[in-house]
Amino acid sequence: MSKNALTRKQVAIVYHFFPHYRSAILSELLERKDFECILVGDVKDPNDSSIEPWIPPRDTFVRTPCRKLTSGVLWQTGLIRLITNRNLDVIIFLGNFTFLSTWIAALLAKRKGIRVLFWTHGWLRDEKGIKDAIRTRFYRLAHALLLYGNRAKQIAVRKGFSPHRLHVIYNSLDYKRQKEIRNLISDQRLLALRAKILPDSANSIIVCTGRLTKLKKLDILLNAMALLNQQGHKVCLLLVGDGPERESLERLSLKLNLSVYFYGACYEEASLAELIMCANVAVSPGQVGLTAMHALAYGVPVITHGDLDHQMPECEAILPGRTGDTFQRGDVSDLAQVLKKWILRPWPDIQTRTECTTIIDKFYNPDFQASVISRAVFGNPAE
DSSP states (O other): OHHHHHEEEEEEEEEOOOOGGGGHHHHOOOOOOOOEEEEEESSOSSSOOTSOOOOOOOGGEEEOOOEEHHHHHEEEEHHHHHHHHSSSSSSEEEOOOOOOHHHHHHHHHHTTEEEEEEEEEEOOOOOSHHHHHHHHHHHSSSSSESSOOOHHHHHHTTOOOGGGEEEEOOOOOOOOHHHHHHHHOOHHHHHHHHHHHHHTTTSSEEESSSSGGGGOHHHHHHHHHHHHHHOOOOOOOOOOOTTTHHHHHHHHHHTTTTTEEEEOOOHHHHHHHHHHTTSSEEEEESSOOOHHHHHHHHOOOEEEEEGGGGGGGGGGGGGBBTTEEEEOOOHHHHHHHHHHHTTTSSSSOHHHHHHHHHHHTTTSHHHHHHHHHHHHHHHOOOO
């Protein structure tokens, strides 16, 4: 640790592991001038080995092995030693109440005078009962919460939390890189791509990215497309991803006589950018999470269902009629009706593209997240 670092606040960020999609915001925090970070966690997810980990630079990383006790319940070894031996001013925990070690570590940190923050979804819906009581008690251990969305803040205030302790940091991907890629892609390149991979590319294109699983509810989308076809509105679907539902989706698309292109898995960001940008609209019939950030960053509006009790915080980036739209959860005919508004628009729709990228520029990026986290680190009230 440098001498200059000793004059800055010392901050530890504790996750059970660091997923690859957190690399941009974590790198941003490591580069902060107003405090110095160490990243504390394991090298892989003890609950889901399919999620690609991000390993921080060696001099910033403290490994604390995690052990799965039961489904969802976890113990992280080494947190007590970290708090006892390190001269920390602030510790930011992933705010998961099923991580038993976090309860003990947070209490010990507070006893030592260390400021405790929880980085968490918070409440996705109003709840009652024992689970909610435990969750609420857990969140009260922290001096402040770093929340993914405004709805969680509103629910927390109704539960008696001070709004000054509730910092909304939203979510993000590597937006700096996404902007660089986006600015290099011409409409001519996208038109050529549409013609190459989709023979019906004169029609509007819907894109879906991510694993093909039942949770994505893609059968709802296929049936909505069939309704549109019956009404004379031809549309193509580009599925970027693979998964256990691929075969059943292929069968359903053939049965319904739909124009669906199964691209398969794609992990190269420049290719993903082109595949997303060649579409008129992105659709996530089930929950929408970082998929929304991905599409909006490339100027593509997003459609998902509007039942907030069954949604993720990222849906707040969807401004109806501007950056996308919502439909009634599980309602095929309503999804078809909402889709119609977007597939009949000209492509590319410059105004819509601008609306989509503007909301990412403003809120859903690592720079914004880091600035709000910095406020919380220094004990400033939430805005």
